[in-house]
Amino acid sequence: MTGRSPKPLAPAVLTGLASRWALLIVDALAEETLRYTRLHGRVDGISHQMLARTLRALERDGIVVRTAHATVPPRVEYALTPAGRDLRTRVAGMCAWSRAHLPEIEAARERFAAEAEHTRLRRAGLAAVPGGPPAAPLTATDALAGPARRPGDGGREIGIDRADPFLVPRANAAWARLALRYRLYGPAGEFLLATAVDDGPPRWRAVRVLPGADLMGAGAAAFLGTAAGRPEFAALSPDGRVALRATTGAARVRVIAVPTDRPGRDAASC
């Protein structure tokens, strides 16, 4: 048994146990036989239905015995068979493993997520910089949500026709122009980018532009939009005073600069 297990054995049995409910139920029945409802309370999160189904599957495989007393109201008890008790020790081994390595696992997940983010950024021509997101006057959701505000309050908007064959370079140029004019970049060229996270609201990330960056093409294709030439993202200057946003409408791609505090002279007159 030092090597791999014989081919046909593992799959046949594993398929039955490869549900997390099966493992949790075996664990819950570890030392007492339980009635249905108590068991339901123990497994925590399982639905009424899944408990019944998984119990039947376990009974089918001889891991659990079901004892129904013919009383009113009915009284049904579930317990592990000898095979089930044996299995339970193995399951406990896996649980012990998870407890022992939990910090490692979480660290690995964070490293993996960071690595993935860096890869996406690099594809867009950006580099993450250590500067963390300061308390911004605008939240990422604010800057991203809703129809883009018209920049009547001292900002500026540039639109490019989506049919334009030079859409991507022109949008990139517009972005660069507005970023410079409205002082998006901090002293080291850094600014805040709203990166979409899988679950939860977007998060501000401090980045800087690398030579040859292509936010509207490769960047939009990577994660700053839905596809190349369809950007959908927002940026914020490190001091939080100006927001830049790129958004894709039906006919045109728009790049918008909006001062976020006291709109007026100093930004627009620059």
Added chain:
Amino acid sequence: MTGRSPKPLAPAVLTGLASRWALLIVDALAEETLRYTRLHGRVDGISHQMLARTLRALERDGIVVRTAHATVPPRVEYALTPAGRDLRTRVAGMCAWSRAHLPEIEAARERFAAEAEHTRLRRAGLAAVPGGPPAAPLTATDALAGPARRPGDGGREIGIDRADPFLVPRANAAWARLALRYRLYGPAGEFLLATAVDDGPPRWRAVRVLPGADLMGAGAAAFLGTAAGRPEFAALSPDGRVALRATTGAARVRVIAVPTDRPGRDAASC
């Protein structure tokens, strides 16, 4: 650690490992680091895509390390991390369990299936009898397949309007009448019933009728049709000489008796 494991720990990690592919991959990487394609050959049954996805998940959780050599063609190797090697011993424990208890498990499955069949039969008002299915001149699929033959060859058909309020008792009576007239029952009242199996063709099962049987109502609802009053099944006399079939058409339920060998006088004239 003698009791149940702490609630929040198990689910978090188990969800990642509750896929049979994850366990099989960990097992496959037990002692050698493998390249993608070799690994694909080892895991046996996994799709190209699932291997890639599961590997990424395992890498994400720090169970597997991916080493990509920047050569042409690319060369990527997968190996277990220390945590992965630790996990692997636990997985091996589960595999050992499956090997040790495999006969038990298969026996339990057969017992369960038999029990389920008996329950279904009892619900229809039937009892299984030890008599096994002899080599019947008709296979179950023959008797069940296609549109029911008109009994021009010495048999008899009785139809009942599906709108008839007494459909079920009348169909039951028709079945009983034809069963007696065409000698469906053997000496002990037994006959062969084509029971639908989940996978594979129908199988002949030796049964006998219990008092108060209701093949067309409860029986059809249980497994001899699609619902009460919609029977769809076939029976065969133990000697295989006569087939009875109940089938549900658009307007009527039909009960049909068909001699299977030398149609003619002795059966029809009875």
Added chain:
DNA sequence: CGGGATCCGGAGCGATACTG
């Protein structure tokens, strides 16, 4: 109380095609 039957959305998974 302890389920079963049914409906339905979403995740899992496979087949195929394309890429560096």
Added chain:
DNA sequence: CAGTATCGCTCCGGATCCCG
């Protein structure tokens, strides 16, 4: 060779209702 992208389907799993 070692993936990723897209599509489509199946089955998991939950919510709800019903039954003995």
